[in-house]
Amino acid sequence: MGTARRLILVLIVLIALASSTAYYATQMSLRDGAVRERVMGWLAVGLMSSVCALVLIVIWRSLGKTVQIVRHQLLTLEGSGEVGLIMVDSHDELGQMVQEFNRYLTRIKSRIEQLKLQKRELDIQIRVADAEKRHTEAIIFSISDAVLVTDSFDELVLANESAERTFGFTMSRMYRQPMARIINDSEFVKLVTDTRSENTERRRRVVEYSRQVAGEKRTFNVTLSGVMDAKGECNGVVAVLHDVTREKEVAAMKTDFVSNVSHELRTPLSSIKAYVEMLVDGEAEDETTRREFYDIIQNETDRLGRLIDNILNISRIESGVVKIHKEPLALTSVIKDALEVARPQAVAKRIQLVDELTPVFYQVLADRDMIYQAILNLLSNAIKYTPDGGRVTIRTVVDEGKKTVRTEIKDTGVGIPPEDMPRLFEKFYRVESSKKMAKGTGLGLSLVKHIVETVHAGEVGVFSKVGQGSTFYFQVKLAD
Template sequence: MQLIGVYFVSSMKNSLTDNFTKDLKARAEMLSILTADKFGSETGTADEESAVESLRGMVNNLYINGAEIQVLDASGKIITTSIPSQNDYVGQRNTQTVVSRALQGISDNEEYIIADDNVRKKVVAKPVISGDKVVGAIYIAADMKDLYATMSRINSVFLSGLLLALALTAVLGVILAHTITHPIKEMTKHATAVAEGRFNRKVPVFGNDEIGQLSQAFNYMTDRLREALLQNEEEKEKLSSILANMSDGVVATDESGAVILMNTRAALMLGAEGPLPEGAPLGGLLGLDPEQTVSVTQGIAQSAMLHLSPLDGEDPNIVRVTFTPIHRREGGRVAGTIAVLQDVTEQENLEESRREFVANVSHELRTPLTTIKSYAEALDDGVLEDPQLAVRFVGVIRNETERMIRLVTDLLHLSRLDSKESSLRIQQTDISDMLEDVADRFSFQIRQKRIHISTRVRKDVATAWLDRDQIDQVLGNLVSNALKYTPEGGTIQLEAHKSEDGMLAVSVRDSGIGIPKKDIERIFERFYRVDKARSRNMGGTGLGLSIAREIVKAHGGSISLQSELNEGSLVTFTLPLMKQRGSEA
């Protein structure tokens, strides 16, 4: 409106000014023609007073509001004027430029002047031509006050319209801005709430315009973001649960080798106390040397075997560590390492036991086989011709064969116990009779070594549910060992009583040579002997205590040994007194 107003006011001003000027020129032209005729009719005939009065009448009749009209002669003197107050100027010359130009015969003469009262006036001068001669001039100075008053009113109208338009524009702008900014403010609040984790808020949709479509898209994005975060939390919980319940330890590091994640199992395996040592270097945590640490950081190392000491000071655990580098998608750089710790102590011990078992079986079988082969070769070389020597050699071969048969029988028995193929025939058994039968079975060897054997059964354990044959074998192995390692004149005591936990406790105590403390923990291992040469010469296979332990475990009991060197040993095993569910009768 300002631009239009300026253009309109300027055009209006120019138009009014042009019209005003054209009107003045037209009036001046008409007056010049009348004056020329008047000058033509009066010339040389009328007197000068009459001509002036005639011209004055014409000027007064041609009234222009706020304008001064002068009739000038050829010399520029004022003949008459339309303003009575200006009569004093009659007879004086008008020296203005427009007048001079008009007297020179130039018809287009106009200019602006500012009067003494600061009123702008438009001045027009026209020559009065009679025939081909300029006989005078018409001078009109019109006041432009009314024109500028009109322009002032027009400006006031436009200014009022502009102010009204500005007010309406402000109101409409506020309303329009509110319709735009209100949804944006709502979306801003919603975005802040989403950033703070509140995904249950919805942006109100105020229409189907672009802002409405943006609100719908924002709500859809919030729903998808909530679903993605919920899924991410679920996956995180699953991962945390998996890591917490894994039997293997997991340690994650960043690209510099600093620990950023460790599960509880890894902390226990590494002996970490208190909070998890996150941020610690992996090499120092695992005890790697500098070369291994660099290999792990560069993603070269694949695995390592570590011997870690637990917090309780027991034997070191054997841990296999597998390193898996994490590569970045861009550039292929190593962004970190995942170390998986597997406790292979039991596997290594089992493997060591297997190797030791195979070596022991091979050794136990090789010794009698070598003896049998040697004596058979001797018989084949001519010993058969000597009856006495041949009989002795055949006896040695028979003893070694029986020894191998006992060894194989014990191994088969252990195999059946390990594979649960040997079922128990549980029956109610008199404990006193069972102990007496065992003592009677070894009566010949007892008398030979002049060993005193006694049995004692307390009243609270008169009977028990067990496999009589299997327990007889256990007692036979224990009494046989006691006889072997108890010197002549010693004692062996068989006792049965009720233990504190309500089970049958059967013990075999001897006054033999005893067992060193360092061997007690391994005494129940297969083929383990305290004095290997002496045990083998006594005919033992090293499997008796192992078989006894497996039989007792099959019954749901336990077996233990206490011994002091040169003071004797005490072997105690416990069995359930009552019949167990699922046991064979």
């Protein structure tokens, strides 16, 4: 039952009591003395009023207590920052109100829980997106190709380190700067802006593009793709620059190589064919001429064989299938053999072939055929690139401390330009300025390097000055 109803009930009872008392007192006052009855009446009224007041106070206090409990709980909840229910042990109107209030709170509480869950999901999504973004950036940054991304205003929004190097700028300073301000090449800027403005074309396109990077001309295959939004509008461009300079050089070198090898093979073959035909046709009349022809055929056949060996050895060493037979051998004797083979070549050009070999026959642990090949290639090169009447010197230097022997081949030849030095020992590489001086396959030095460094764990190198000559050397360990 509600407090208010109880209050009304109590009031009705009290009013009824007070009225009946007053009525009884009035009846009494008519029969007995007026004063006594009046006092009795007032006494009854006073009593009733006191009881009334008492009941009111009791009700008021009980109400105040419930409100107090509610207030206290609210304060505690506020302090805890939680949404909780209010516990009231009362079933009156206040209790009902609190219950309604609690139902409302429960709804809020579940809504808050729901929001919290959504927030956690969003947090996770943000973290995942963030990680993905960093991941994507890391991928872009680790790509050796230069990557540039622009927005719909042709402003730079992303560039990796390679792009910074290629175009010479710092991303942190150029973020959202117009492309035209960053890249001092209208051709490239136009490629990007055209890709964006062409808009309709979704297909990526690849164009060849060249520019100077660190003083060197580099050629790139540029892949340009428009970044399309949901409406099919182009709102940016991704440009990826793949450096193909080296690939192009290698391709050119290979073409050169095929042509060189074919030429080198055909030259001795021409002699063999011609001299054989002369013999068959009986054009060599006397025995001396015939003998001369036989010698030429034999020498040219050997030359052809050596050439094929050179080509095969390189590919064998590179693929690791070559059989290596190392034995202790006297380097000096190998050098002497190579000198004898190279001498006719030197004599033909009136080149003085000098040896300054150590008198002691130092032993090295080496594959005789290979070391011989390396020495012969170096001697043959020295003679080839030294003008007529020059001088080629071969000497050995022993380092007792390091237990190594160094073989040096010095010429008074044309020398090697500094820019060619780093690539001298590369397969197929030929010094441009010396191509006219002598023929070759670009294999000789590459083979020397393989023989000395790959097979014998030695070291090969060169000093050179254009117009003064070159000194090639290789160094191998002495045998124990």
